[in-house]
Amino acid sequence: MTAGALPAYTVLIVDDDPDLLQLLTDGLELLGNFRVVQAADGIAGLEQYFEVQPDCMIIDVKMPGLDGYQLVRALRGDPASAETPLIMLTALAQEQQQFAGLALGADQYLIKPVTPRELVAAVKRALLIGEEDRRARMQSLLAQSEEAEIEHIASHTQEAFSEQED
């Protein structure tokens, strides 16, 4: 490794768009000096994770098989994979969807289109995230979601059932 260069971190990138997958792979390799492993959908991404043990993962949201939200949950819910930095990359730009992605455990939520340079910067940021940062973010997300909302969940659930029964 040359002085000042990053070590060869491994990035696992999961996206069902082969053209975008290759474009981002090239960018990460050339601009970031990362070793990149590709997976074409959520199921392949989960399987590859345990073979590759990546330092960081980039995950598309809309995918066949397992979607990006499910993949993030599966990874964050297992002590064997819970600490890996995760970046969600998606065309879904609504605030609620971003909140859901971060609430499920993603470290960053990037909206497409994203340039290879922006993605490299995001991966570098993600590699520095520690457990304390994640705890602080979860506390912040919990605070953001209005306390009243949880109060309404029980009644909302009952309303949903009532509507279905009508």
Place this chain on the structure above:
Amino acid sequence: MLKQNLPLVVVADPDPEYQRHIVQSLSSSCRCLVTRTLRETYQAIQSERPALVTLELDQPDGDGLTLIRFLQEDIQLRSILIACVTRRAAVKEKIQAFRAGADDYLVKPLTPMMNFYGRMLLLLRAGHFARAAR
């Protein structure tokens, strides 16, 4: 907030240690109802209509996946959020559970790093957004 206004969580786990752990973790923000078999769990779901079920897939009277699939086929029960909290750690088990309709999957043991309480609370608040986005 009145206790009766808190969301109801069915804790479906045959292991008394995990029953206690999960109930204690959630008790400040949820009401909890413990069940020990799939049959008990299904009965509780039908009668109580919880917001969330935490489900150990290994149950004394069958496979929890069966219950997930059963709930998904029922138009009146499919809106209930399901978090598998299980000792099954294989990738194929996780894939099967999500494809059956599970909203979350946590592998035991629950470590502090997994932040079970925060995660379940955020699932209750944001789980339906994630479903809608699919």
